Amino acid sequence: MESMSIHELTATELIQRLESGDLTSVEVVRSFLDRIEQFDEKVQAFLRVESQRALSDAERIDQRRRGGDPVGRLAGLPVAVKDVICTEGQPTTCASRMLQHFTPPYDATVIRRLKQADAILIGKTNMDEFAMGGTTESSTLATTCNPWDLQRVPGGSSGGAAACLAAGMAPLSIGSDTGGSIRQPASFCGVHGLKPTYGLVSRYGLIAFASSLDQIGPLARNAEDLALLLEVLAGHDPSDSTSANLPVPEYSQLVSQPLDGLTLGVVREHFGEGLDSEVQAAVREALRVYESLGATVKDISLPHSRYAIATYYIIACCEASSNLARYDGVHYGYRTDEAAMLADLVAEQRALASRGEATALDDIDSPLVRMYRQTRSEGFGAEVKRRIMLGTYALSHGYYDAYYVKALKVRRLIRNDFDAAFREVDLIAGPVAPTPAYRLGEKTEDPLAMYLGDLYTVSANLAGICALSVPCGLSSDGLPIGLQLQGPPLDEQRLLRAARMYQAVTDWHTRRPEGF
């Protein structure tokens, strides 16, 4: 088999060929490493590529297979990992200066699961700093470009995870989704991405942004691969108190079964102001495809969805302000240059003393406080600081009830909306994002505009339900457009089957960006 075409194969196909002996894991891994070598300079999807390690792991898997030893579900298959997920002995940076040199002493539960499945961890992918953003531009370590148009963003925060699939640099990858961070980059890059039900996949080892919203999920180039990877990732973890203790369905078997009498809900509120006409057209067309497959499309309302963005940014920022308090320069991670800091402090004290400013002198930072202040000022980027400040404010005495408590109440109402909707329809269909991928730099100066890009995705996180993104068209600029399907809690199998039905009669998922 020619190595050039290996990256064209789906993960499911690659596994078949590895099992049949047509391909070795070393060949597969080398092929993807070659692709990375060839294209990642342009795309910059990866923060680190573990070439040596991946090849030696592949060699071990090949040996075991040749020796007739049992191997795992993903044996010999490369998987890219978003750099927000802890990998023992390998740096895990959150694309932040704060953790640039941080190496966790433990594996996240999903990494353990991938290793148990004999997957090959090929590298860590770029992201928005601490998963805060929708373009991957807030990464302080690299700028990832969209393979469909290198002048555009890959989406975010799991931008590297989606871009590496679009550029054929990995067959599978995992990301995290707090408000759309898997689905939106999947949509922008023309790949599949699934945010599981809250609690389906362990968060142990996922560096927290907003604990009650974060979920790890799979990205892939088709529904079968997505199902396969989810099956490996999902399952109860006693180390995560919020993990669901339920058996994992055989998604990879279920995915090929079409759904009879499917009812899709279309949310009235999702087709309002701000929705790009080409995105709207592509989504409408996708709905017609479902109708042609026998599905019923029904108009529904999620009346509280207009509050979703505000609710999301309060809850996410409040939790973030707390979760990121640990990065204080004391125990690990970035610390400001202490000698310089102390010298500055002494100079300031002298200056104040010589001017006789007793009060200011009394109020000056202790060295510890100055160390905290400077470490966090230097270690975090602007977007992270913005969210920490928003969250700190909203949790402060006198504001807590008006912001945080109220946001929790609205969150409940949003969940109630979904519960009511799912009594009428099986799944909810609509756009993932209001527009295709933005130009690099287009939104960086306007955080509010960027927050509004999360309009359709944050509700699934607030409600804790599952949702995925399926490629459903290309804009006139040749940019991918995604269809979002949302399902009731723990109904991932239905989402995957619906995505597979669509994929069976369309070819959007087979389109590849030019030049890759």
Next chain:
Amino acid sequence: MSDPSYEIVIGLEVHVQLQTATKLFCRCSTRFGAPPNTQTCPVCIGLPGSLPVMNRQAFALALKTAVALNCQIPGFTKWDRKQYYYPDLPKGYQISQFDLPMSQHGYLEINDAKGAFAPKRVGILRAHLEEDAGKSMHDELAGKADSRIDLNRTGTPLLEIVSQPDMRSPQEARAYLTELKLLLTYLGVSDCNMQEGSLRVDANINLHVATSQGTVATPIVEVKNMNSFRAVERAMAFEATRQFDVWKDTRIALGAPGGHKTTRGWDEQAQMTRPQRQKEESSDYRYFPDPDLAPVIVTDQQLDAVRADLGELPAALRTRLQTEWGIDAYDADVIVNQGRAFVDYFLALANISGDAKRASNWMQQDVLRVLNERALTIDLFPVSSTSLAQLLKTVQQGELDTSRARDVFNAMAESGDSMPQAMQSLGIQAVHGDELADLCRELLEANPSVVADVQAGKDKAIGALIGQAKRRNPNANPNQVRQLCLELIREQGSAQE
């Protein structure tokens, strides 16, 4: 002791380390004294991505304590993050409980057996679970300040027990702490070792001063750094006097300008409190529910099980010793305050010897003396209750006088020998009734003048015989010799009539 023109008002906050093998949210050991930072893991040192999982045993111990403190236990309780920055708090927040603690509105009864104050109920405002922080060790070399942090303690389960400001004297404060510690020890939920930090006390104290305009409250002072119950008592006494002096000087009342709450530290060496410098920082901890932990549901069945499993608590035990064993209140108090194992020893001793009063006296005087001298606990006391009961019976039957019995007891406690072994090695023999009667008859025959004196009503004359008896048989019990001689003389008298 107190000046009648003011009343002391004291409330106490006690942090108790619960006796679990592992920490509150991870599986690291809670053992004290290990080399720094050897009992840590990603969870308790707050590494990115780590998540807490509640230790059910810690919750069970907290529940047991709360029930024993007569608290109301809500069916739903949750975890909150208390947020502040300190180097020994690696997550930047402490997992604690804020607005829905696991228990509240309880009480603890305190009493003084000698009647130093009237028995009273001290209200418990709340008791909640939280994780401990680490330990900072500041190297205070001038110019080269260096701090080291030990995170072994980080995540150790603490129960914070907050009393109502119901104590009215330093003695009451001390009695509350003593009774609380005793209760915790009976429950087996904590070792209450203050030196190792398993029990820590902060106090809030102010005065209610009687003035011509009515009662005025003085500013509240929080006192920290008290390392023993005695220190608490002394610090409270010192503060009361100091606060009254300040009041007389300034007349600043609670809440008036300059009347805000302040913090002082107890200086054990100087026996005084000193102001602790606090930076003007707001105490806004930005509490919010910890999204990493599920709320805890407590069912009625669980509570019933806890109540059924509580065992006999000190207050009930004191009453039982009085009613069932005829021990007076003071003695019951002394015995019960020594702890459950001591009580069990006493009960066994009283039961076997059949003489609770004697058992109580021996326990309080002799057993306690040895335990104190040798810094032992009753479980390690070398004389079993059965052995000691044998000795008490021998004394009771008059076969050994108290002073000889004490020698035997000391030998038993020293060597761990049984009573016969100890007596043999001391050359002491129990004198049986017949043997003693023979001895007394011989003495009476040899001393007719003593007999005559006694018959003339001068019982004291017997004293002359006791010395002689002792010389003839050193094991003879003087009391018994006296009794027996008097009886024999009376028998003789009645026979002559």
